[in-house]
Amino acid sequence: MGLFDRFVRWGESRRAKEARARELSGELASAVELYLEAEMPDEAARVLLLRADAEGSVEQRVAFCATAARTAASAELRKKALARKALLSFDVIRARGGPSLRSELERVAKELEEAGELERAAEAYVLAGDSEAEVRVLTEMGAIERLEERFKAAETEVRKARAVADVRRRIADLERCAERRAALEAAKAALAEREDEVVEAAVRSIRARLLTGTVVDLAIDGTKVRGALGEEVTLGRGDATIVVAARAVSRVHVRIKKSASGEAILEDLGTRNGTTLAGARIHGPIPIGAGLRVELGGEVPCSIVPAREGPEASMAPAGVIVEVGGARFVAPLGELHAGPWRVDRVVSGGDAFVVLRTPEGAPRPILGELSLAAEIELSAGDELKSARGGPVRLCVLGGGGGA
Template sequence: MSFFRRLFDTRARQALDAEVQGDLRKAAYLWVDMGDPGKAAELMTRLGEQAKNVEEKVQAWVDALRFMPPDREDGRRDLEARIGVAVLESARERGAVSADAKRKLVDAAERLERAEKWVEAADCYELLGRNEDLARCLEHAGEIERLEKVLETTHAKEQRDARLRRLVSEQEMATRVGARDVARRALREATLLAPSDPSIAEMLRRIEEKWPRGRRLKLDVGGARVGLVGSLPAVIGRSDADVVVRGGSVSRRHCEIARREDAVVVRDLGSRNGTLIAGVPIAGEIALSGPTEIGLGDDVSLRVSPGAQGIAIDVLRGLDRGERVVAGEAELRVAGLSATFVFVDDRAVMQPDAGVSVVLGAQNVAAGVDLLYGDVITVGGVRVEVLA
């Protein structure tokens, strides 16, 4: 604009007055109105320099960029760089956690790239976790050493992510076919690779809370309750026992059943009302020659039946009449069910007999099933539920 127009144009005087008074935005808009966007861009650039917070700086420089004539490339690059660096510094200080903060940081990175500020653009992409863009900008900047570290980290992350995907897929397949131990081990490894992933932690928590504890299990087999005890001796008593039998004459730990070589023996554990065979209290340890009725005091009686695949203990009289427990150290078999049960380490495993169909949930299963509380399994047409 000519000197004389500045001198006599009312808007020019208003713009100069506004500039003197510090109202740079008003002055800028007046210069734009007078057809001098370059002057307006200069004033808005100054306004951004004077601003006290990032938001005001960025807004002023965005307006300056909007006013800057297209042919002033150096000025436009300078403003792009100013905006990008301001947002980057704010993100370093405050973090880029929210979606809005990330969006602003992406915009800043793109502006810095246009301004050919490759290192600063790389810093933006690093905060965003965009390693491919980070590597590209470092390559432009010639930051070879940092680039090599990024590539190493990226390769390690890709390997970790690939392993994590394989583990999650492995646990999904294992869970479907009943191989819960395989699924649990896969999830435990996955949590080490991704400790902050809540979905993996939740999958592991769900399987761990349903995992049977100890070597005891209760089943509902076709409507009948059956207990499994995977160790001998098996203590029978009112509480704190492997086989819990309720009754007024039953001591907390009343007697125990054990194997001695090829014989099954019963031993009283100092009970208050005695362990009776044929109505006579036993003293010490008695070997059983076959199915034998045993009294626990006056009001509870059991039948103990030795077998090759577990010792069956049936409650004949008392509050738990009709219940059965099968105890042993190897494979256990439940009458009427075409499967065996075994406790392996901390697992309870059901193995169907050859050729017997097994359905776990809605999935046909061809091998053994690691049992969890709440499982419902159909074995050769018989419904089996694992009770908690």
């Protein structure tokens, strides 16, 4: 060995001793530099891992582990540093909680797998939703029992996914066929088992357009009509079929219904301001006959006449036409005739629906290209025909308002 080589070796040995002394005194940063100058990368990597252990910041610990992996000459030490880095990264993701980026989880899972931390890698692949990679890692581990459990879980998930898809499809099909009540019942049953954003969105969409009130706006064979539905119709400021916005009117002021003989009658419901006919306050039910003109609360004119003329006569053959507050209502006092069909309001399971019924022998309504059931629930925007390619017989304009 030449003099120069002996001098270099002596210099490296001196730096190594100094690095060891700095390490023992806790000067780890200086120790790393001296180990590198002494061409001892594995010792430098080892001290970098010690620095990682001493750090309070997880991000700094991850950074030191990454630097140690790049510095180490030994494949074993490099693998150890990468494993420490991957484990720390995985712990950070799990501690963070909430949804993580799939790409971030997959990167950490791959690092764990390459570092030989197979159990943690399998956990990371589960969080990333990569079932194929999870099975690959479990197979490499020889975890037979966990593999069997995973296959059973996967089979269960597949069944659940199919069940959810079937429910979504069924709800969409029922909505297309205008069977909204059945669609809501199917959605309610599905949501009782598990939350599903798609099903919840479908429910909101159906309810937003569904007709539920006592007053509906329709176009029947081209004639616009505001129907006041029900066997009896009430007028009042609050909980009434037809809402009249006037302070002199009671919450439920008068009622129009059929008598036992089938005659339409008007009845004041014991109101404070009363109902007057030709200036006289009425008491008890009075027949509408050929028509009445009364004042509600002594100040709101209201006209009630039998529906005997024009297209409205065919819509409410036994009903009346009510004009109040500048609005006109057709009150069939039963089902509203809409071309060949009948419109009514029903309450089922706490929910109200405006239904369309097809009498026996009448053509079933056509919505788009679909022939519908004998009873359906109406939604705003429905356009129904009595024959494919024929004109629209019934158009649902929406729920009507008050007077």
